[in-house]
Amino acid sequence: MRVLKDDRVIASSSSSQYNGIVIKSEELFINDHAVRIVHGNEIYILRITKANKLILTK
Numbered sequence: 001m002r003v004l005k006d007d008r009v010i011a012s013s014s015s016s017q018y019n020g021i022v023i024k025s026e027e028l029f030i031n032d033h034a035v036r037i038v039h040g041n042e043i044y045i046l047r048i049t050k051a052n053k054l055i056l057t058k
Contacts, residue, residue, distance in 0.1 A: 025054070 025048070028035050034047035046056050
């Protein structure tokens with residue numbers, strides 16, 4: 001696990017199937033239940049539902 005300078009915690013996955021970066025959802029949703037993600041020319045909204053599930057919409 002690595003700690004960044006601003007105390008955000010990210011962890012490199014130990015799984016042999018995934019070699020990317022793992023970010024805890026608490027880091028994305030610090031003050032809100034939704035975040036906007038820009039991908040190319042599109043904006044997506046990732047939100048936490050009342051049932052504590054993640055939903056990505058365009």
